[in-house]
Amino acid sequence: MSIGEVLDAKFVSISNMLQKLKGTKCPPSSLLIMFPHCIQWSKCPQKITLDLNECKACGKCKVMDLIALSEKYGVQLAVATGGRAALQKVKSEEVRGVIAIACEKELRIGLMAAFPKAIVSVPNLRPNGYCKDTDVTMEDVEQSVRNFLEESESEKETPEPE
Numbered sequence: 001m002s003i004g005e006v007l008d009a010k011f012v013s014i015s016n017m018l019q020k021l022k023g024t025k026c027p028p029s030s031l032l033i034m035f036p037h038c039i040q041w042s043k044c045p046q047k048i049t050l051d052l053n054e055c056k057a058c059g060k061c062k063v064m065d066l067i068a069l070s071e072k073y074g075v076q077l078a079v080a081t082g083g084r085a086a087l088q089k090v091k092s093e094e095v096r097g098v099i100a101i102a103c104e105k106e107l108r109i110g111l112m113a114a115f116p117k118a119i120v121s122v123p124n125l126r127p128n129g130y131c132k133d134t135d136v137t138m139e140d141v142e143q144s145v146r147n148f149l150e151e152s153e154s155e156k157e158t159p160e161p162e
């Protein structure tokens with residue numbers, strides 16, 4: 001690991017700690033999961049960057065799981081295709097919380113560019129190196145979603161046992 005990679009990882013880890021202390025909550029419709037295109041299986045012919053509905057849910061990559069998770073919780077899901085579009089989406093007013101999946105370097109750049117947006121970072125897994133057939137631990141993504149979401153109305157209304 002290079003010094004740059006170590007520093008990026010530290011930056012991301014400290015940012016996540018601060019975000020945890022801040023404890024931002026938001027409704028599902030204001031929560032965005034953003035993932036990098038390199039999570040898509042490199043041999044997949046589907047044009048998911050144009051439309052996530054293009055995914056055939058074959059299970060060869062985590063795009064299928066990310067779509068299922070976003071549907072389960074009713075949160076927004078977007079592919080980060082690089083450039084300004086992704087940053088604009090993250091910074092938009094209707095997005096109050098972001099779960100960003102990427103390598104530590106991209107996360108650090110995104111965190112700095114989108115400050116002070118509430119962003120929780122989930123570093124990706126790179127069994128094939130950077131930018132190709134990357135992966136993510138879905139349990140980490142789901143836990144981050146749960147941490148962001150406000151208590152449901154039913155939970156709020158349920159009185160604590162005496």
Ligand code: SF4
Nearest residue numbers: 041044055056058061
């Ligand atoms: S899960 Fe979707 S995006 Fe991934 S390889 Fe299959 S069809 Fe392509």
